[in-house]
Amino acid sequence: MLLLYGSVFAALLLSAVAESEFGQCGGTGWSGDTTCPSGWVCAALTAHYSQCVPGISSVASTTASQSATRATTTSAAPTAAPTVGPSHATGKTPALGWNSWNAYACDINEDKILAAANQFVSLGLAKAGYQYVNIDDCWSVKTRDASTGRIVPDPDKFPSGISGVASQVHSLGLKFGIYSDAGTQTCAGYPASLGNEELDAATFAEWGVDYLKYDNCNVPANWSDASTPPGGDWYNSNSAIRYRQMTAALDATGRPFHFNLCIWGNANVWDWGARVGHSWRMSGDASASWSYITSIITTNVQHLDSIDFYSHNDMDMMEIGNGDLTIQEQRTHFAAWAFFKSPILLGTDLGQLNSTQLAIITNPELLAFHQDTTVGTPARPFTPTSSAPTTSPPEFYSGRSVKGTHVFIINTGNATSKTFDFAKVPGLGSGSYKLHDMWTGKDLGTFTKSHTSTVDTHDTAAFLVTPARHGADVDEE
Ligand SMILES: *[C@@H]1O[C@H](CO)[C@@H](O)[C@H](O)[C@H]1NC(C)=O
Ligand SMILES: *[C@@H]1O[C@H](CO)[C@@H](O)[C@H](O)[C@H]1NC(C)=O
Ligand SMILES: *[C@@H]1O[C@H](CO)[C@@H](O)[C@H](O)[C@H]1NC(C)=O
Secondary structure: OOOOOOHHHHHHHHOOOOOOOHHHHEEOOOOOOOOOOOOOOEEEEOOOOEEEEEEOOHHHHHHHHHHHOOOOOOOOOOOHHHHHHHOOOOOOOEEEEEOOHHOOOOOOOOHHHHHHHHHHOOHHHHHHHOEEEEEOOOOOOOOOOHHHHHHHOOOOOOOOHHHHHHHHHHOOEEEEEEEEOOEEOOOOOHHHOOHHHHHHHHHHHHHHHOOOEEEOOOOHHOOOOOOOOOOOOHHHHHHHHHHHHHHHHHHHHHHHEEEEEEEOOOHHHHEEEEEEEOOEEEOOOOOOOOOHHEEEEHHHHHHHHHOOOOOEEOOOOOOOOOOOHHHHHHHHHHHHHHHHOOEEEEEHHHHOOOHHHHHOOHHHHHHHHOOOOOOOOEEEEOOOOOOOOOOOOOOOOEEOOOOOOEEEEEOOOOOOOOEEEEHHHHOOOOOOOEEEOOOOOOOEEEEEEEEEEEEOOOEEEEEEEEEEEOOOOOOOO
């Protein structure tokens, strides 16, 4: 979570309807709309990215602390900061799982977490590859244990303790994740880990935690970033050092942790994230809106070079099942997160998903692209024909998997006829190709020079494109 607290945030999420809520409203190179809906304000999260956020008082303080992270002081070179990297015993491919926040915000308990774990099994999600069952903010009591200094699980919400919940999740063959924050308190005001990294990491390891989401609220003023980090390398920024301290503490436990940096796209995290964790948030919190989906794709396409094995831009947790996204928008949400190799953490009450939604999130071919262990890089935009208009975000993407070349087409507008020339797809030529629909698992036939398909407004088409016969992927003209 980023800006808001508990039930206030939940209420706002439920009432979120206007297109540009949580949408991009400014930043370097931004030429789109800079206005926000009534009651919302445009907050600069980084120089690259401003976002519409609810205009309530808690936002003002966060916005102020955000601008404090761009104070013009210079800091001393952090010679003592740890440089140990994340475990490579985990996190080669992007995480697949569930997180409690988008569904329940602070209103969590053991029953809801274990219900999700059991639904992984009963709904076929575990079989499809979903693994992590993750608790977000609000799982502890408000003060640390007076004698041990440890964070104390809330006994009303978690009567079995966190270790008891973790062991029940493990007994289903799944992995278990928890949440903390690289500040003095979490976003919702619970104890956080800055300055307590070793104790908290040891505690999480003892409880059997496999995944840590590490948020960015309540950062003390003396941890502000200089406008230019030491040596010009954002790995040496105070923001990065707050996260590096936790990487070292997790490493010292000897237990492999999947480490997610919930740093909201600050401090050029895409440049150094893989030296510190397995995935890193590219923006503020998601909302269940088409404008969020298009704005995070627009942001992400600027930073695709940072994506590979053990190194994943996090486009934030899934909103499938929440709000009023159309089924086409839900398909695009899933397909784009899959072809950009973002972590996919479902964020809804899984028991409420209908069969169409379950088919989307368990689509075997998109999940195989996402979890491919031979190709770590994401799909990238390409220009589909010589006369194609430029759109933001781009509509046409291609990428490779162990099976060959894939083409993905997001319809960001209203025209439903989408054409691409094979010769424009990196790695293909102008000959004949077989097209296979990744959504339906059906072969569509053989096509020469180009392919035209019908893609609904806000839907995404997904194809595997293979040479029609051996050697046909060279130009036959
Ligand atoms: C900020 O102050 C705390 C408490 O004195 C100290 O432990 C920490 O190292 C300081 N951070 C920086 C970046 O100087
Ligand atoms: C599931 O819900 C979506 C809306 O989110 C709807 O478009 C779709 O038709 C529903 N599917 C079934 C089988 O009811
Ligand atoms: C699509 O059509 C809707 C309704 O007619 C219109 O409001 C919107 O501006 C159109 N979008 C584009 C990208 O042309």
